[in-house]
Amino acid sequence: MDRRIPCIPRLPWDAFFMLHAHLAATRSTCDRGPELWFDPGRRGVGAVFVRRNRLVASGYNGSPPGEAHCSDVGHLMIDGHCHRTLHAEENALIQCALDGVSTLGATVYTTASPCWDCAKRLIRAGVRRVCFGARYQSRHDLSETAFGLLTRAGVAHEWIDVSKFIEEVEEESD
Secondary structure (H helix, E strand, O other): OOOOOOOOOOOOHHHHHHHHHHHHHOOOOOOOOOEOOOOOOOEOOEEEEEEOOEEEEEEEOEOOOOOOOHHHHOOOEEOOEEOOOEOHHHHHHHHHHHHOOOOOOOEEEEOOOOOHHHHHHHHHOOOOEEEEOOOOOOHHHOHHHHHHHHHHOOOEEEEOOOHHHHHHHHHHHO
């Protein structure tokens, strides 16, 4: 396969960390998410936690250790939602807990906006900012409600499109 890899300049922090979330998404074992930026045609979600411009944890949607993966045995669907896997934000939060890393004041970069349950967890964990790459339509139509929940808790949230940084680079390098 002959792919052209663009030369990427020194990126702004948001683009840098969002690309890390997109890279984490390539580890996803459940295809219930947006199309992968680094592997078009595949789906999944990735998330990274950042404190003081340092990546402190990453996660992707996948099963707990030792459990079967959706990619191997299929989804465990209940009410239109896969219950086999942990969400990317959950996996990254749990990694912070295992490593003893505080999430107080952190920013999370995730390739899909958080669902209602993840929004609650992020608020409780003291996250101050959520950057997302695609809008996720969670079960029970709670996606927009999740944004309201984040807003009421004082958690900033914004969409970040990393493709604009790469497209600019590709145009400049031609």
